[in-house]
Amino acid sequence: MSSAPVEPRSWGGLKAKGSTLIEPQDWLAERKRNHPVLAYGNGRSYGDSCLNDAGGLIAARRLDRILSFDLQSGVVLCEAGVLLDDLLKLCVPAGWFPPVTPGTSLVTIGGALANDVHGKNHHRAGTFGRHVRSFELARSDGSLLICTPAQNAELFAATIGGMGLTGLITRVELQLMPVASADMLQEAIHFDGLDHFFEIAAASDATHDYTVAWVDSLAAGRHFGRGVFFRANHAPASEAPPAKAAPALPFPLTPPIPLINRLSLRAFNALYRAAQPRTPEPRRIAYRPFFYPLDRVRDWNRAYGPKGLRQFQCAVPMAHAREAIEDMLRLTLAAGESSFLTVLKLFGDVSSPGMMSFPIPGATLTLDFPHRGERTLRLLDALDRLAIAAGGRVNPYKDAHMSAATFAASFPHWRDFARRADPAFSSGFWRRVTAA
Ligand SMILES: Cc1cc2nc3c(=O)[nH]c(=O)nc-3n(C[C@H](O)[C@H](O)[C@H](O)COP(=O)(O)OP(=O)(O)OC[C@H]3O[C@@H](n4cnc5c(N)ncnc54)[C@H](O)[C@@H]3O)c2cc1C
Incomplete structure (x- = not known):
C-alpha cells in the first residue's frame, strides 16, 4: 500500500494538493479511511472532477485485470482500472470493438463509466453507459453491490455519469459490438461556414456511424465558421492487410511558456486544413488515427506550458444551436x-442511462485554451452564460471553473443525484459546485 502524499493531475494540468493515494484493496478492507475519498482513474478528465485535494484518492488503475471475454457474444468482464487501450488490443483482433469510445484510448473503463463518455457515434449508439450490462460498486458502508438496469437500478443510474461520487466501481461487464475489420472508411469534407456544417451533419448522421467536425476558430470575415467534417463507418472485411497506424511519440518536456498561441495556431490551422484531402472519397485508414489522433503524441498537454489548459464543452438544444455556436465562436475571436x-458535433436523441450524463439532443462545441489566468476564466464564464441562455449545459468533467449556478442550471435535478451519492466520497469539483 502507498499512503504517501502524491500529486496526481488532471489533463488540464491541475494538481491534487495534499491528496493521499490509497490502494483499492486497502480501502476495500477499511472503508472509512482518508475520508473524503474519490477514485482516480487515469486522470484524463480536464478539470477537478477527478481530484480530491487534502483527501484520499483510490488508485483505481490497480484494478487492472480482464476477467473474461466471450468471443461468441462479445461480452467482456473486467476490473474497472483496465485501460480502454488494453481492451482494444484484446478485442479488435478478435473482431469486436467498444460500442462507444472517447477521443483517447488512455482512459480506464471505470472512468469511462463514471463520466458516461460519448464518442463520435453518439447519434447512433448514445453514451458508454448504454452498453454496460452490469457493474460492481463498493460503498463506504461496507456494501458491495451488483448494479444493473433491474438490480439496484437507482444506483445504476446514479453511478453512470455520477463522476465517481457514488462509490468505487470495482468491476464492469460491457457488451462490445462486432466489426468486420480493424479499419475505417473515412471521408473528409471541407465546409465554408456554420450553415454548411449543419447541412452536412444532418445528412451524414443518416448515413455514417461516426461524424465530427474540426472548426478553424481563428477564421474571421467570410471564412468565419469554416472547418473540416469527418465521417466514417467501419470498413468491410478485406483481403488486404490492416492499414498501418504510426506509433505514439512522447512530448519531451513542459516548455516554460505555452507553445499554443495565436501565431502558432494560425499556422497549424492553415496546415491542418490543407492536409485534409478535398475529394469526399472514402479512404481506408487504421482505426487508431481515426478515433485517437491525439494519442500519437503522448502528453501533448505539456505544450500548454506549466499553467496547463482549460477546456470548455457545452451541449445546446438544436432549436438554438446554430445561433449559440456562432455567438460562442465570435466571443472567442473577440x-x-x-x-x-x-x-463541433451533433448529439442524437438516444437517451442516456445516467442521471447526470452530459449529452442532450442538439449540438456540442468543445474549445481548448491555454490557461492565462483571469482573462481565460472571464472568457469561460461568458461562454458558460451563452450555453445556459441557449437552454444548454456545460460539461462537468471537462470543467475546472463553473459556478454553482451554472451547474444547477445545467443539471437542475442534481439534488436527486446528491441523495444517492456516497457520503464519504467527494471531489474538488463537487465541493465547488455544491457550496452554498
Ligand atoms: C484527448 C482527450 C480526448 C477526450 N475525448 C473525449 C470524448 O470524445 N468524449 C468524452 O466523453 N470524453 C472525452 N475525454 C474525457 C475522458 O474521456 C473522460 O474524462 C474519462 O472519463 C477519463 O477517464 P479516466 O480513466 O482518465 O478517469 P479520471 O479522469 O481519472 O476520472 C474520471 C471520473 O471517474 C471517476 N472514476 C474513475 N475510476 C473510477 C472507479 N473505479 N470507480 C468510481 N469512479 C471512478 C473519478 O472519480 C472521476 O470522477 C477526452 C479526454 C482527453 C484527454
Missing part, C-alpha cells in the same frame, strides 16, 4: 483567444 482543438 476575446483574442485561440482554441487549438475546436470540435
Whole structure:
C-alpha cells in the first residue's frame, strides 16, 4: 500500500494538493479511511472532477485485470482500472470493438463509466453507459453491490455519469459490438461556414456511424465558421492487410511558456486544413488515427506550458444551436483567444442511462485554451452564460471553473443525484459546485 502524499493531475494540468493515494484493496478492507475519498482513474478528465485535494484518492488503475471475454457474444468482464487501450488490443483482433469510445484510448473503463463518455457515434449508439450490462460498486458502508438496469437500478443510474461520487466501481461487464475489420472508411469534407456544417451533419448522421467536425476558430470575415467534417463507418472485411497506424511519440518536456498561441495556431490551422484531402472519397485508414489522433503524441498537454489548459464543452438544444455556436465562436475571436482543438458535433436523441450524463439532443462545441489566468476564466464564464441562455449545459468533467449556478442550471435535478451519492466520497469539483 502507498499512503504517501502524491500529486496526481488532471489533463488540464491541475494538481491534487495534499491528496493521499490509497490502494483499492486497502480501502476495500477499511472503508472509512482518508475520508473524503474519490477514485482516480487515469486522470484524463480536464478539470477537478477527478481530484480530491487534502483527501484520499483510490488508485483505481490497480484494478487492472480482464476477467473474461466471450468471443461468441462479445461480452467482456473486467476490473474497472483496465485501460480502454488494453481492451482494444484484446478485442479488435478478435473482431469486436467498444460500442462507444472517447477521443483517447488512455482512459480506464471505470472512468469511462463514471463520466458516461460519448464518442463520435453518439447519434447512433448514445453514451458508454448504454452498453454496460452490469457493474460492481463498493460503498463506504461496507456494501458491495451488483448494479444493473433491474438490480439496484437507482444506483445504476446514479453511478453512470455520477463522476465517481457514488462509490468505487470495482468491476464492469460491457457488451462490445462486432466489426468486420480493424479499419475505417473515412471521408473528409471541407465546409465554408456554420450553415454548411449543419447541412452536412444532418445528412451524414443518416448515413455514417461516426461524424465530427474540426472548426478553424481563428477564421474571421467570410471564412468565419469554416472547418473540416469527418465521417466514417467501419470498413468491410478485406483481403488486404490492416492499414498501418504510426506509433505514439512522447512530448519531451513542459516548455516554460505555452507553445499554443495565436501565431502558432494560425499556422497549424492553415496546415491542418490543407492536409485534409478535398475529394469526399472514402479512404481506408487504421482505426487508431481515426478515433485517437491525439494519442500519437503522448502528453501533448505539456505544450500548454506549466499553467496547463482549460477546456470548455457545452451541449445546446438544436432549436438554438446554430445561433449559440456562432455567438460562442465570435466571443472567442473577440476575446483574442485561440482554441487549438475546436470540435463541433451533433448529439442524437438516444437517451442516456445516467442521471447526470452530459449529452442532450442538439449540438456540442468543445474549445481548448491555454490557461492565462483571469482573462481565460472571464472568457469561460461568458461562454458558460451563452450555453445556459441557449437552454444548454456545460460539461462537468471537462470543467475546472463553473459556478454553482451554472451547474444547477445545467443539471437542475442534481439534488436527486446528491441523495444517492456516497457520503464519504467527494471531489474538488463537487465541493465547488455544491457550496452554498
Ligand atoms: C484527448 C482527450 C480526448 C477526450 N475525448 C473525449 C470524448 O470524445 N468524449 C468524452 O466523453 N470524453 C472525452 N475525454 C474525457 C475522458 O474521456 C473522460 O474524462 C474519462 O472519463 C477519463 O477517464 P479516466 O480513466 O482518465 O478517469 P479520471 O479522469 O481519472 O476520472 C474520471 C471520473 O471517474 C471517476 N472514476 C474513475 N475510476 C473510477 C472507479 N473505479 N470507480 C468510481 N469512479 C471512478 C473519478 O472519480 C472521476 O470522477 C477526452 C479526454 C482527453 C484527454
